[in-house]
Amino acid sequence: MKYYTVLILLFTLPVMAVQWEALPTTPPIPATNPQTEAKIKLGKTLFFDPRISRTGTISCNSCHNILLGGDDGRSISTANGKLGKRNTPTIWNSAFMSALFWDGRINSLEEHAKYPLVDSTKMDMLDWQSVINRLQAIPGYRTMFASSFINGKITINNITKSIATYERTLITPNSPYDRYVTGDKKALTEQQIAGMNLFAEIGCISCHSKPNFSGPQLLDEGWLKKFPKFIGSDYDSKYRLLEDTGRHQFTNKESDKYLWRVPTLRNITLTAPYFHNGAVATLTKAVQIMAKTQLDKNLNIDQAQDIVAFLNSLTGQFPEQIIPALPKILETSVLLENTN
Ligand code: HEC
Numbered sequence: 001m002k003y004y005t006v007l008i009l010l011f012t013l014p015v016m017a018v019q020w021e022a023l024p025t026t027p028p029i030p031a032t033n034p035q036t037e038a039k040i041k042l043g044k045t046l047f048f049d050p051r052i053s054r055t056g057t058i059s060c061n062s063c064h065n066i067l068l069g070g071d072d073g074r075s076i077s078t079a080n081g082k083l084g085k086r087n088t089p090t091i092w093n094s095a096f097m098s099a100l101f102w103d104g105r106i107n108s109l110e111e112h113a114k115y116p117l118v119d120s121t122k123m124d125m126l127d128w129q130s131v132i133n134r135l136q137a138i139p140g141y142r143t144m145f146a147s148s149f150i151n152g153k154i155t156i157n158n159i160t161k162s163i164a165t166y167e168r169t170l171i172t173p174n175s176p177y178d179r180y181v182t183g184d185k186k187a188l189t190e191q192q193i194a195g196m197n198l199f200a201e202i203g204c205i206s207c208h209s210k211p212n213f214s215g216p217q218l219l220d221e222g223w224l225k226k227f228p229k230f231i232g233s234d235y236d237s238k239y240r241l242l243e244d245t246g247r248h249q250f251t252n253k254e255s256d257k258y259l260w261r262v263p264t265l266r267n268i269t270l271t272a273p274y275f276h277n278g279a280v281a282t283l284t285k286a287v288q289i290m291a292k293t294q295l296d297k298n299l300n301i302d303q304a305q306d307i308v309a310f311l312n313s314l315t316g317q318f319p320e321q322i323i324p325a326l327p328k329i330l331e332t333s334v335l336l337e338n339t340n
């Protein structure tokens with residue numbers, strides 16, 4: 001191959017290799033936990049039920065507000081007067097993520113749902129048995145578990161399985177971007193198309209790939225990338241990018257320092273503030289930071305705004321949510337147990 005052919009290939013390959021994919025209308029579903037109407041309804045009811053928190057006041061929806069962007073709009077999550085450690089990611093489209101939690105330490109929704117229940121900065125239950133005890137005391141739940149599972153029991157596995165089936169319904173297809181890539185050439189504005197091309201050309205897509213812009217789905221190891229990849233910009237100290245060492249906090253391995261899973265960019269305009277520490281308030285700034293820290297490129301304000309216009313086109317259609325009535329409690333004494 002001639003030198004110039006190689007050059008042309010080098011410069012055109014990334015763009016040509018881009019495969020723009022629309023969001024499927026169903027996410028991957030594990031064979032061990034098929035979607036059923038009964039389970040989805042149970043999972044949704046649990047998602048909205050604050051009684052599986054120590055104080056009886058915090059539900060999954062308190063932080064992952066599905067009536068908004070599926071998050072809490074805060075920099076760092078908070079509950080029980082305690083600050084959490086990181087920003088609340090959106091629950092919308094979490095079924096398409098490559099791995100869960102900012103550091104990607106979990107790779108299934110079933111496995112994940114156990115943790116917020118007993119996290120002292122979240123629902124703060126004493127242990128999983130006390131979650132089960134709370135639910136046992138509510139006859140409506142006994143009936144719902146009986147009709148959702150073959151063994152009919154209220155167990156931690158059945159709790160998390162039902163929550164996961166509900167989470168898999170929280171997807172937002174049919175955004176202007178999805179309509180554009182499936183043939184509706186009028187779905188995007190000129191500025192959005194310019195932003196889309198720039199997004200591919202400068203290499204955002206090398207990490208934010210696939211239909212969810214978060215890389216391949218639910219890998220064993222996740223789709224983990226260094227952030228910041230290029231250390232040394234002013235952003236490091238301004239936005240405290242080196243304080244939390246990411247996956248390293250969990251594994252203690254030097255090679256895992258500053259390793260994070262790649263988050264989705266769908267509905268991103270609804271989920272400010274940005275990054276694992278919620279330190280960045282605007283999307284334009286977040287885009288400029290990404291270009292610098294991940295690609296060692298400076299974007300001027302017009303370029304950043306073109307990309308933001310493109311990211312705007314990733315806001316999809318939110319399935320209508322009807323808030324479930326919670327099954328009534330008869331034996332209040334059980335709810336008060338372990339509560340102060
Ligand atoms: C007090 C706020 C709070 C509550 C309550 C809460 N979460 Fe979260 N959730 C978070 C935060 C913060 C993270 C990210 C933590 C991290 O990465 O270390 C998270 C992460 C997640 C994720 C992973 C998303 C992703 O993209 O990585 C899922 C799924 C999730 N929560 C579901 C739930 C469910 C289900 C419940 C209820 C059983 C719940 N959460 C309760 C704050 C909360």
Ligand code: HEC
Pocket residue numbers: 102199202203204205206207208225226227229260261262263264265268271273274275276277286287290291294295307
């Ligand atoms: C080398 C991989 C990589 C590249 C290239 C990259 N990103 Fe990211 N992006 C990440 C990772 C990892 C995070 C999560 C950072 C963290 O932990 O806060 C992220 C976070 C983001 C966020 C914040 C998401 C949120 O929910 O807070 C936005 C917006 C974003 N990227 C856009 C872009 C844009 C636009 C480009 C191109 C200019 C780009 N990224 C290039 C890996 C990358």
